Amino acid sequence: MNDLKESLPGLTRRNVLRTALIFGGIGLLEGGRLVAEAAEAITLPFERGRRPLVAFPQKRPLMVMTTRPPQLETPFQVFNEGVFTPNDAFFVRWHVAGIPTSLDLNSFRLKIFGRVQRPLSLSLDDLKHNFGQTELAAVCQCAGNSRGFSEPRVAGGQWGHGAMGNAVWKGVRLRDILDRAGLEKTAVQIRFNGLDEPVADGTPDFRKSLDVEVALGEHVLVAYEMNGEPLPWLNGYPLRLVVPGWYATYWIKMVHEIEVLNSVDQEFWMAKAYRVPADPCGCVPPGQKPGATVPIGRMTVRSFITNWQDGASIPTGQSVTVKGIAFDQGHGVDRVLFSADGGRHWQTAELGKDHGNFSFRAWEARFTPTAQDTYHLQSLAINRIGEAQRTSPRWNPGGYLRNAVETIRVNGI
Amino acid sequence: MIVIGMVLGLGITGTTVGESAEDQTTSSASFTFPNDPAGFRPGPGSEIASGYCLICHSAEYVYMQPPHDSDRWKEIVHKMKHVFGCPVPDEQVRPLVEYLVSQNTEMSVDLLKKPDMPVAVTGTAGNPQSGKTVYERHCVNCHGRSGRGDGPIGPALIPPAADLTHQNATGKSDEKLLALIRNGKPHTAMPAWKNALSEQEKLDVLAYVRTLKK
Numbered sequence: 352m353n354d355l356k357e358s359l360p361g362l363t364r365r366n367v368l369r370t371a372l373i374f375g376g377i378g379l380l381e382g383g384r385l386v387a388e389a390a391e392a393i394t395l396p397f398e399r400g401r402r403p404l405v406a407f408p409q410k411r412p413l414m415v416m417t418t419r420p421p422q423l424e425t426p427f428q429v430f431n432e433g434v435f436t437p438n439d440a441f442f443v444r445w446h447v448a449g450i451p452t453s454l455d456l457n458s459f460r461l462k463i464f465g466r467v468q469r470p471l472s473l474s475l476d477d478l479k480h481n482f483g484q485t486e487l488a489a490v491c492q493c494a495g496n497s498r499g500f501s502e503p504r505v506a507g508g509q510w511g512h513g514a515m516g517n518a519v520w521k522g523v524r525l526r527d528i529l530d531r532a533g534l535e536k537t538a539v540q541i542r543f544n545g546l547d548e549p550v551a552d553g554t555p556d557f558r559k560s561l562d563v564e565v566a567l568g569e570h571v572l573v574a575y576e577m578n579g580e581p582l583p584w585l586n587g588y589p590l591r592l593v594v595p596g597w598y599a600t601y602w603i604k605m606v607h608e609i610e611v612l613n614s615v616d617q618e619f620w621m622a623k624a625y626r627v628p629a630d631p632c633g634c635v636p637p638g639q640k641p642g643a644t645v646p647i648g649r650m651t652v653r654s655f656i657t658n659w660q661d662g663a664s665i666p667t668g669q670s671v672t673v674k675g676i677a678f679d680q681g682h683g684v685d686r687v688l689f690s691a692d693g694g695r696h697w698q699t700a701e702l703g704k705d706h707g708n709f710s711f712r713a714w715e716a717r718f719t720p721t722a723q724d725t726y727h728l729q730s731l732a733i734n735r736i737g738e739a740q741r742t743s744p745r746w747n748p749g750g751y752l753r754n755a756v757e758t759i760r761v762n763g764i
Numbered sequence: 765m766i767v768i769g770m771v772l773g774l775g776i777t778g779t780t781v782g783e784s785a786e787d788q789t790t791s792s793a794s795f796t797f798p799n800d801p802a803g804f805r806p807g808p809g810s811e812i813a814s815g816y817c818l819i820c821h822s823a824e825y826v827y828m829q830p831p832h833d834s835d836r837w838k839e840i841v842h843k844m845k846h847v848f849g850c851p852v853p854d855e856q857v858r859p860l861v862e863y864l865v866s867q868n869t870e871m872s873v874d875l876l877k878k879p880d881m882p883v884a885v886t887g888t889a890g891n892p893q894s895g896k897t898v899y900e901r902h903c904v905n906c907h908g909r910s911g912r913g914d915g916p917i918g919p920a921l922i923p924p925a926a927d928l929t930h931q932n933a934t935g936k937s938d939e940k941l942l943a944l945i946r947n948g949k950p951h952t953a954m955p956a957w958k959n960a961l962s963e964q965e966k967l968d969v970l971a972y973v974r975t976l977k978k
Contacts, residue, residue, distance in 0.1 A: 399828050408795060418798060419822040419951065448820055449922040452951060453794040504830035506840060550820045550953055552920040553849015584795045619847065 393426055395511040396661070397499045409583040411439045416508060420445035420547075421585060425513035430676055431657035434703070434711040435488070436516035438578050443585040444493050444514065444599070446557040446620075449548035451605065454589065461528075461573065461590060465542075465611035468533030475589055478573065482523040482531075487570060488710035489595035490517045490678045491602055494625055494647050498750030503637055505750040512655060512757070517678070517711040520593045522574030526567045528609070534563065537613040541566040543592050543601075544608035559601050559625075560616035561594065570595045570681070570709065573606065595709035596649050596681030600625050621646055626749070633752045634745035641747065649680035651754035652740055654687050654714070654732035663761045665726075670719040675700075676711040677732035683708035685735045689716035693727035694742060694756065700730065708735075720763030728759040797951035803959050809863025810960050815902055816852040816860070817844075818948070818955030819921065826867055837864045851905065851917045890964070895972030898965050906953065911976035921953045929978045942970055 392403045393414050402414035402424060413423040423443040429436060456475060463471040493514035498507055508514075529541070542560040549556055565571070572593040575582065582588040587604030594601045600620075616622070627633040628641035635641045654677035665671055677684045683705075688697040703713030720726055733739040744755035804813045804823045817826065832840070838861050844850040845857065852860060900909070906925035908915035918925030926933055926949075933941070945966050948956035957966060 398830055405798070407798065415824070416828055417822050417824040421797070448951070450797070450951070451795075452797065453792060456791040456793060499830075506829060506832065506836065509828045509830065548922055549849075550922050551849045551851065551917065553851075554820065555848070584793075588793070623847070 395499055395509075397504070397509070399509065400499060400511070407443070407585060409439060410443070410585065411437075413440065413443070414511075414513065416510065420448040420450065422508055423585070424510060425516060427511065427513050427655075427657070428660075429513075430655065430711075431674065434517055434676060434706060434713050435578060436518060438518070438580055438583050438586070441491075441516040441518065441577070441583065441586055442493065442514045444508070445547060445585075445604070447547050447549040447554060449550050451546050454546075456589060459589060459607070461607055461609065463528060463532040463609045463611070466535040466538045466613045467529075467611050468535065469531070471528070471532050473528070475575065478523050478575065478590070482527050484521060485524055485572060486519055486521045487572065487593070487595060488517065488519050488706040489570070489593060490515060490650070490709060490711055491593075491599045492516075492650055492678075494598040494600045494751050495749070497753040500744070500753065501746060501750040502744070503746075505748055507750055514599075517676075518577045519579070520572055520574040521576035521579075522572040522590070522593065524569065525571040525573055525592070525609075526569065528573060529567065529611075532611070534611055535613070538563050538611045539614055540612045540616050542608075542610040542612055542616055543603040543606050544610070545587070545591075545603045546605040546607050555619035557603075557620055558616075558618060559603055560612065560621050561597075561601060565594070565597070596679075598625075598647055598650055600647065625751075627751050628747055632745055634747050637746040647749075647751055650678075651752050652679035652684075652732050652734045652738050653677065653754045654684075654730040654740065655757060656728055656730055656759050659728060659759050659761055661760050663759075664764045665718075665720050665761055667720050667723060667763045670717055673700075673716045673718050673728060673730075675714050675730050677714055677730070678709075678711050679732070679734040679738065681708045682735040682738075684712040684714075685733050685737075687712075687714040688731045688733070689714075689718075690729045690731070691718050691720075691726050693758065694729050694731075697731065720761070723763050726761050726763060728761060729756050731756050803948070803956040804863075805867065806959050807863060807866055809859040809866075811902055812852065812856045812860045813863055813867075814955050814957065814960040815905060816850055816856075819906075819917070819953040820848065820850070826864060829868060832865075832868055834861060834865045837861045837868070840864075890967030890969070890971030892968070892971040892975050894965075895968035895970065898961065898969040899972050902957070902961070903969070911973065923952055925953070928973050929976050933973075938970060941973065942966060945970060 392401050394401045402416060404412035405415045406412045407421060407423065414426060416422040416424055421443050425436065425440050425442045429440045459475060461473045493510060495508050496510050496514040497512050498505065499509040499511055540560040540562055542558055544558045547557060573590055574593045575590055577586060582591055590606050592601065592603045592606050625647045626644035627647050628635050629643040629645045654675055656673055656675045658674040673689060677687045687700040687702065689700045690697045698716060700714040700716040705712065731740050740754050740756050742756050744753060804810045841857055841861055845852055905915045906918040906921065907913055907928055908918055911928035913925040913927040915925060946956060946958040948954045
C-alpha cells in the first residue's frame with residue numbers, strides 16, 4: 352500500500368478502502384498496483400458526448416464533463432432509483448477553479464452586510480442554534496441542463512439530462528437572517544458570494560443576485576444539510592443557498608457573503624451571463640441572436656421516463672410499467688400524460704407520493720406493445736397553473752429552459 | 765485514480781480520485797482535487813493552449829464542444845481574453861484559434877483517467893541550454909525569468925506560481941519535479957505538459973530549472 356500511496360498522488364489507504372467498499376470489494380490488484388485501464392464511460396446521444404466515469408471524493412463514479420473546475424453529471428439511471436437523488440450521485444458544477452481545499456469550521460463566518468441596519472457575522476453554530484430550522488424537498492437543476500440536445504448546437508457545458516437532482520435540504524430561512532440584519536428601505540437586490548475564487552486576475556468572481564422579493568420568499572434557505580447529511584464538499588459544504596423553483600445558478604455554494612444592494616447587480620454573471628431572451632417563450636428562431644434579454648429565473652415544467660432506455664426490447668403482448676419523474680417551478684405537478692405513439696394518443700399516468708411542490712414527483716403508466724414495431728414513448732407534465740411541456744424544443748443561444756417532451760424509442764419483439 | 769470494479773446492480777464502473785477528510789477534534793475539513801487527466805494533444809499551437817487555457821480550466825472544456833467554425837472559436841477566445849482576463853498576447857490569438865479549430869474537427873481525445881506513474885530519470889540527463897529555450901517559451905509567464913514565480917501573471921494566480929528557487933522546489937528529487945512537469949499540479953494553474961512537450965524537452969527543462977539560483 353505504501354508504495355502505491357507514494358506513486359499515486361491523491362491516493363490514500365483510506366481512499367482505497369472506501370473505494371473497495373463502493374465496488375463491493377472487487378478492486379483489481381495486479382502486481383501490487385490497482386488497474387485503471389478498464390475504466391468505463393457513458394456516451395451521451397450527441398456528438399462529443401463521451402463522458403468517463405470517475406469517482407471524486409464523496410461521490411460515486413459520475414460522468415466527468417470537466418475536471419477543473421469540476422463539472423460532473425449524474426448518470427440518468429440514478430433517477431430511476433427513487434425521487435431523491437443520493438448525495439454521492441448529485442451533479443456538480445463550479446464556475447471558477449479557486450475552490451478551497453481546506454476549511455476551519457470554527458472560524459467560518461457567514462457575513463451579512465451592505466444596506467442593512469445591523470451587519471451580521473454568523474458562525475455555523477449560530478445558524479444551527481439561534482434560528483428556526485426548516486426542511487424542504489426541492490429540485491436543484493442547472494440552467495444548462497440538457498444543453499447538449501440544443502439543435503443547432505450551442506457553446507457551453509454540454510450536459511445531457513443529468514445536471515439535476517432532488518434532495519431534502521435543511522437549514523435556516525434566508526428571510527429570518529435578513530430580518531435579523533434589518534433591510535434598509537433602499538434594498539433592491541441581495542448578492543451572494545461563495546468561497547470559490549477565480550484563478551486569473553481578470554476573471555469576474557462568481558456572484559449572483561436575487562431581487563429582494565424573491566430572497567424574502569418563505570422557501571429560500573441557507574442550507575447546511577442535504578438528505579440528512581452535511582453537504583458534500585462539491586455541493587457547497589458547509590453552506591449553500593437553496594432557491595426552490597429557481598435554476599441552480601442562484602444556489603450559491605460555500606456561501607459566505609450576503610450583500611444587500613440598493614441597485615440592480617451589474618456584474619458579469621448577472622448582467623452578461625445566464626440570460627435568456629426577454630419574451631415569454633425565452634426563445635428565438637434557431638441560430639438568431641436575441642434582442643433584449645433578462646436574467647434566467649424560474650424553471651420550466653419537465654418530465655422524464657426513467658426505467659426504459661432508447662433501443663430497449665419488449666415482447667409483444669407483454670404489459671410493462673413505464674416509470675418516470677416530473678417537476679416544475681413550485682406550483683406542483685397537476686398531471687402527467689403518457690403516450691406510446693409519439694404523442695398521437697395520451698393516457699393519464701398515476702402520480703406517486705407528493706413530497707411538496709418543489710420536489711420530483713414520481714409517476715407510472717402501463718404499456719403493452721402489440722406489434723413488432725418501434726414505439727415512441729413520451730411523457731408530458733402539466734402543472735397546477737396549467738403550464739404544459741412544449742411538444743417541440745425552444746431554442747436560445749445559451750441552450751437554456753429546455754422542457755420539450757422527450758422521446759424514448761423501444762422495440763416490440 | 766485507481767480502483768475499478770462493478771457497482772453491483774448498476775453496471776457502472778469508474779475510477780476513483782482524490783480524498784476528503786473531516787477532523788472532528790480540530791473542526792477542520794479538507795478536500796483533494798484530482799488533476800486534469802489529459803491536457804491538450806500536441807500540434808501546432810498546443811503550447812499556447814497549454815500555457816494559457818489550462819491556467820483556469822482543464823482541456824475537456826475544449827474537447828466537449830460541438831463542432832464550431834473558426835469564427836465561433838475566435839469569439840470564444842475573444843471572450844476568454846477580454847471578459848475572463850486570459851493573458852494570451854494578441855499575436856498568439858490567431859495560432860490559438862487555429863489550434864482549437866484543429867482539435868474541434870477530430871473526435872474527442874480519449875479522456876479516460878489513467879494514473880501517471882512517475883518516470884524514473886535515467887542517466888541521460890537533459891540539456892540545460894535547450895531547456896532554457898523551452899523554459900522561456902512556456903514557463904516564464906508564470907514562473908518568471910528568475911524562476912521566482914514572478915512572471916507577468918504568476919503572483920496573481922490562486923495559488924501563486926511556485927518559486928522554483930525555493931527549497932520546496934530545489935529540495936525535490938528529479939523524479940518528483942519531472943512528475944510535476946508531466947502531470948501538472950492538481951487544482952492549480954500548473955498544467956500537465958506530458959503531451960505538449962517531448963520527453964527530451966521535459967528532461968531539458970528540468971535540467972535548466974536546476975540551474976536557477978536564488
